[in-house]
């Protein structure tokens with residue numbers, strides 16, 4: 284039955300992970316052209332544009348966090364949903380084996396990674412019957428960084444800078460703006476929000492995520508909600524949070540709002556935040572063979588229009604001549620000379636470390652000498668080559684704030700001089716940077732293909748028992764670009780932009 288179904292789903296996963304749909308490309312193109320190239324925002328968006336084109340051309344994951352695969356499937360009456368779900372699970376495992384998805388499914392009790400993206404609750408598959416004689420499969424891959432910036436409000440509520448949000452559409456508008464402001468760069472701005480007004484806590488989040496299946500340039504059929512969407516877009520893009528939270532003109536590329544009935548006692552506003560790496564595609568399938576009949580959200584097999592010209596793509600990171608070159612290991616003097624806003628190009632060896640490594644280092648000595656070293660918050664996609672070596676195929680930064688409870692201690696204990704991640708860190712780490720003589724560098728979140736190309740070789744790996752994304756990879760890099768956003772003198776660009784955008788947010792009290 285349906286002999287082509289499995290391969291059609293593998294194709295859908297592959298293209299969703301590697302090739303952004305035209306509406307998202309268009310929105311990111313507008314964001315790119317709104318910024319001056321030599322600004323932090325302009326440089327970040329140019330890296331993002333290069334990354335989008337690189338991912339499509341090599342069919343590699345756009346971002347190393349390939350997210351939670353969420354399928355919405357519509358089937359003719361009588362279709363065998365049990366069989367289809369089993370094939371979708373097989374397709375997810377196969378796409379993982381082919382390196383199009385990172386192994387992302389972790390046992391919540393033991394922390395063990397299943398290795399194939401299968402496990403209780405992974406992937407998410409929703410079925411619905413319809414009257415048509417064809418199958419429709421839509422897929423969204425939404426990563427952990429943006430998932431962690433989702434928000435749910437119970438109205439009425441008092442919101443920072445905005446005051447009271449009532450049970451009105453204006454209250455809804457305030458909640459959405461508050462969520463975008465709170466997200467800052469942590470969800471890899473500029474992002475898009477799907478919103479549900481009403482429902483219960485569970486259905487609200489589900490319906491909010493479903494809004495992300497709308498195209499960014501559509502118009503809400505409900506004029507009341509369309510007006511809120513427009514108002515949010517206008518106000519959010521005045522916040523100056525900007526790409527990656529670096530400051531800039533574009534903080535949001537889409538706002539899509541739906542509504543469900545609610546209980547009289549409840550008024551939830553649920554917000555699903557998706558990052559610029561907004562990976563969403565779909566297909567219709569022949570109901571008798573499972574072969575792809577058409578693509579949704581894109582023009583069939585026609586290649587996507589590139590973000591950049593071949594010359595722009597070949598020119599690499601847009602340099603201003605003011606970049607600071609660093610080679611690890613680094614001295615206290617070198618690090619203390621850096622200031623917030625400096626653009627640096629890091630070469631030498633760096634070590635990856637995210638949640639499991641940080642927890643491990645609180646109780647055990649590191650497997651390598653970290654003195655003067657560079658610790659990269661990253662869970663790469665790594666493949667074994669034919670000669671038995673490792674090759675990194677996607678390696679962007681992960682959200683750093685998760686390591687806030689550990690970072691200052693690790694800097695002090697082991698002499699780490701540079702932490703690279705995204706989204707910034709908090710007051711405890713800022714104090715730790717000052718005390719230990721270290722800096723935090725913000726790399727461009729989601730730019731997994733771009734940064735993979737800065738890696739010359741994998742020199743080794745430690746702590747493989749934590750699974751591929753959580754292991755400590757030893758990477759030799761050349762000219763890895765990032766921006767100093769927290770320095771050794773107590774300065775933080777993240778704190779400054781959060782405060783400045785909070786002042787602008789307050790103007791939206793109404």
Ligand code: SF4
Pocket residue numbers: 346347348349350425426427428429430469470471558559560679680681682728729730
């Ligand atoms: S672009 Fe950023 S938020 Fe989105 S999946 Fe990648 S790391 Fe996560």
